[in-house]
Amino acid sequence: MADEKVVRFGILGCAAIARKLVRAIAISPTSSVYAVASRSIDKAKAFASANNLPPEVKTYGSYEQLLDDPCVDALYIPLPTSLHLEWALKAAYKRKHILLEKPPALCVEDLDIIIEACNNNGVQFMDGTMWMHHPRTPQMKAFLQNPDLFGDLKLVQSTFSYAGSDKFFEEDIRVKPDLDALGALGDVGWYCIRAILWANDYEMPQSVIAHPRPVLNEGGVVTCCGATFSWQDGRVATFNCSFHSPMTMDLSFLGSKGNMRLHDFVIPYEENTASFFSSANTGKHKEISSGWGPRSSEHIVTTKFPQETMMVQEFGKLVKGIQDSGGKPDSLWPSISRKTQILLNAVNESIQEGLVSVTL
Amino acid sequence: MADEKVVRFGILGCAAIARKLVRAIAISPTSSVYAVASRSIDKAKAFASANNLPPEVKTYGSYEQLLDDPCVDALYIPLPTSLHLEWALKAAYKRKHILLEKPPALCVEDLDIIIEACNNNGVQFMDGTMWMHHPRTPQMKAFLQNPDLFGDLKLVQSTFSYAGSDKFFEEDIRVKPDLDALGALGDVGWYCIRAILWANDYEMPQSVIAHPRPVLNEGGVVTCCGATFSWQDGRVATFNCSFHSPMTMDLSFLGSKGNMRLHDFVIPYEENTASFFSSANTGKHKEISSGWGPRSSEHIVTTKFPQETMMVQEFGKLVKGIQDSGGKPDSLWPSISRKTQILLNAVNESIQEGLVSVTL
Numbered sequence: 001m002a003d004e005k006v007v008r009f010g011i012l013g014c015a016a017i018a019r020k021l022v023r024a025i026a027i028s029p030t031s032s033v034y035a036v037a038s039r040s041i042d043k044a045k046a047f048a049s050a051n052n053l054p055p056e057v058k059t060y061g062s063y064e065q066l067l068d069d070p071c072v073d074a075l076y077i078p079l080p081t082s083l084h085l086e087w088a089l090k091a092a093y094k095r096k097h098i099l100l101e102k103p104p105a106l107c108v109e110d111l112d113i114i115i116e117a118c119n120n121n122g123v124q125f126m127d128g129t130m131w132m133h134h135p136r137t138p139q140m141k142a143f144l145q146n147p148d149l150f151g152d153l154k155l156v157q158s159t160f161s162y163a164g165s166d167k168f169f170e171e172d173i174r175v176k177p178d179l180d181a182l183g184a185l186g187d188v189g190w191y192c193i194r195a196i197l198w199a200n201d202y203e204m205p206q207s208v209i210a211h212p213r214p215v216l217n218e219g220g221v222v223t224c225c226g227a228t229f230s231w232q233d234g235r236v237a238t239f240n241c242s243f244h245s246p247m248t249m250d251l252s253f254l255g256s257k258g259n260m261r262l263h264d265f266v267i268p269y270e271e272n273t274a275s276f277f278s279s280a281n282t283g284k285h286k287e288i289s290s291g292w293g294p295r296s297s298e299h300i301v302t303t304k305f306p307q308e309t310m311m312v313q314e315f316g317k318l319v320k321g322i323q324d325s326g327g328k329p330d331s332l333w334p335s336i337s338r339k340t341q342i343l344l345n346a347v348n349e350s351i352q353e354g355l356v357s358v359t360l
Numbered sequence: 361m362a363d364e365k366v367v368r369f370g371i372l373g374c375a376a377i378a379r380k381l382v383r384a385i386a387i388s389p390t391s392s393v394y395a396v397a398s399r400s401i402d403k404a405k406a407f408a409s410a411n412n413l414p415p416e417v418k419t420y421g422s423y424e425q426l427l428d429d430p431c432v433d434a435l436y437i438p439l440p441t442s443l444h445l446e447w448a449l450k451a452a453y454k455r456k457h458i459l460l461e462k463p464p465a466l467c468v469e470d471l472d473i474i475i476e477a478c479n480n481n482g483v484q485f486m487d488g489t490m491w492m493h494h495p496r497t498p499q500m501k502a503f504l505q506n507p508d509l510f511g512d513l514k515l516v517q518s519t520f521s522y523a524g525s526d527k528f529f530e531e532d533i534r535v536k537p538d539l540d541a542l543g544a545l546g547d548v549g550w551y552c553i554r555a556i557l558w559a560n561d562y563e564m565p566q567s568v569i570a571h572p573r574p575v576l577n578e579g580g581v582v583t584c585c586g587a588t589f590s591w592q593d594g595r596v597a598t599f600n601c602s603f604h605s606p607m608t609m610d611l612s613f614l615g616s617k618g619n620m621r622l623h624d625f626v627i628p629y630e631e632n633t634a635s636f637f638s639s640a641n642t643g644k645h646k647e648i649s650s651g652w653g654p655r656s657s658e659h660i661v662t663t664k665f666p667q668e669t670m671m672v673q674e675f676g677k678l679v680k681g682i683q684d685s686g687g688k689p690d691s692l693w694p695s696i697s698r699k700t701q702i703l704l705n706a707v708n709e710s711i712q713e714g715l716v717s718v719t720l
Contacts, residue, residue, distance in 0.1 A: 023650075154584070154602065154604060154605050155519070155586075155600055155602075155605070157519070157600075159515070159517070159612075159614065161614060163616070163617070163642075206572075209572070211588050211590065211596050211598070212569070212596065212717075213590045213591070213592075213594045213595075215594055224594070226515075226588075226598070228571050228572065228586075228598075230573045234573045234575055235573075236571050236572065236573060236586060236600070238517075238571070238586070238588075238598050240517075240596070242514065244514060244616060245514050245515070245614045245615065245616060245619070246615075246616075246617060246618060246619060246639070246640070246641065246642040247642040247652060248619050250612065250621075252519075252610065254519065254521060254608055255605060255606075256523070256604060256605060256606075257523070257606060258606060259605065259606060261610075263655075263656070264652070267651070267652055268651065269652060269653055269655055270651045271650045271651050279606070280606070281606065282523075282606040282607040290383075290631045290666055291627070291628065291631050292607060292624070292627055292629060293629055295623075295629055296623070306650055357572075
């Protein structure tokens with residue numbers, strides 16, 4: 001377990017999402033779960049037991065104890081967003097590499113402090129946006145970048161929703177202003193915004209405007225909203241995110257020559273295969289007398305490891321690069337996190353300021 | 361051909377779309393093509409010949425001659441939008457029932473004059489929105505109205521685009537300010553707006569705001585734009601229409617319990633079968649450990665006649681009702697046209713006024 005070839009992870013907090021990452025880390029040949037911490041030792045032990053962690057995995061009854069363990073290389077932090085700044089900073093100062101659940105911060109100012117602390121302490125920062133690491137993602141990108149098949153990007157549309165239960169709306173951290181003040185925007189809108197940025201090669205839009213009638217709970221937390229982004233050259237993107245509609249994860253792209261779509265962009269329907277649909281060069285305008293085509297073609301991408309393991313491996317590769325050759329932390333992933341955070345907060349600002357257009 | 365049991369159509373103008381309607385009218389057992397008019401007799405004869413119309417079909421070298429033919433019951437008018445007011449009024453005064461291509465008018469004031477003239481002269485008015493008449497449409501509606509499977513409507517999104525050729529952008533009537541001043545909004549946006557209204561049981565939104573960066577040609581005609589509609593109870597709809605992207609006809613709906621989508625809503629991929637995809641009750645929120653489902657189910661709807669023939673039959677039924685029992689013109693279809701036109705013009709107003717929110 002203390003194999004020096006692998007990145008030894010500490011899990012800071014026992015959120016439900018941590019189950020998934022514990023499995024992902026265990027599956028990955030380049031990482032291991034070294035320790036688990038909760039605010040009580042009983043909760044940490046219960047989590048270790050519920051996830052069938054081997055007995056040599058350490059359990060801690062406080063986050064500080066985990067940070068003080070010199071054998072922990074990296075932390076996975078699935079804490080509520082309002083705790084990210086404190087614990088990411090403490091982790092960076094203890095020279096732990098950080099895989100931080102999204103949204104990484106409540107505002108870009110906080111995120112900048114976290115990223116700076118990571119850089120100053122020579123540790124890697126990455127947020128937990130898993131779909132970025134699925135092998136489907138670069139294949140989709142190749143289609144979007146194909147000048148003959150897709151052409152110039154014109155429009156991106158994304159929707160991510162799930163239906164909260166009554167209990168969810170009463171108790172879940174995602175609807176509590178003191179825990180996850182960004183609500184649905186931070187939890188599900190994050191993915192839509194990331195997808196829009198990704199499709200636009202991370203070029204920031206010129207303006208952001210929230211759609212009318214966002215839904216906020218009595219604590220002022222957004223539970224449903226949408227927005228439109230626009231770029232100077234005419235590109236447009238819209239997204240919708242919600243806790244009030246059933247599981248939907250749609251992403252579609254319209255180019256000058258082709259289009260592409262998928263319906264499971266955040267979490268693929270299946271773990272080892274995933275697909276997307278594209279159509280290209282359907283011809284110039286003509287009156288359609290009866291029927292048309294071709295329909296979109298399905299592209300199937302297989303993966304040996306689930307996307308969360310691919311993420312852990314990418315993160316581990318960067319960590320090993322720093323550990324083994326004294327390299328600097330990679331700046332790509334932090335810069336992508338930062339842009340996503342800026343847009344997230346711009347949408348929130350537009351909502352809070354009465355649907356004004358926010359210029360970036 | 362002069363069978364009194366059928367509605368005898370005159371075709372006013374030989375636009376490309378008229379080919380489709382001539383076939384639709386011929387297929388329908390309750391209608392026949394009685395006469396064709398163009399501004400020159402040669403064009404009318406060439407159209408009759410190119411469409412294999414039987415020799416008894418009359419050809420006229422002026423629109424007035426067609427209007428003066430007492431055997432013509434109804435007109436199909438595929439003229440450029442700027443000519444609709446003049447020729448629909450002349451037709452109504454000659455007591456011809458009117459099937460008018462969309463958009464029916466340049467503004468709702470003109471449309472109101474047309475509809476009033478039809479009512480005053482006891483003739484039926486209907487616009488040429490074919491997909492409304494496909495048997496798939498009421499089946500989709502049944503899903504949207506199912507409180508257990510779909511629940512309350514939250515979001516509608518629609519995209520209709522096709523790619524204009526260089527010749528299209530130079531010559532086509534759809535990009536000429538003096539012929540079809542509403543451009544892409546009138547030609548393809550019309551369908552998106554209609555679909556949004558249809559899904560909302562024709563309840564008008566409270567506000568309309570165009571998306572940033574609409575594309576206008578040098579004549580000021582919109583060739584690409586989008587907009588967001590919102591209702592007081594939180595429902596939202598967005599659409600995008602364009603002459604700059606390949607053939608795309610997407611329509612999706614998000615409810616409180618289910619979702620639905622299709623990718624050929626304006627013109628089905630095939631003439632005799634069409635499908636839509638829905639998913640319902642995917643369960644309340646839970647952390648997804650790996651994969652999810654069920655995927656959407658496909659619902660296949662078959663039709664004996666293509667949707668344009670279904671439209672001709674619906675129109676013919678209303679015409680026969682007036683002819684046979686002296687009934688009044690039906691007001692449903694004109695009222696739906698009118699609401700679509702109001703929204704179309706509200707989007708145009710938002711664009712022309714610098715992306716203001718238009719309150720209805």
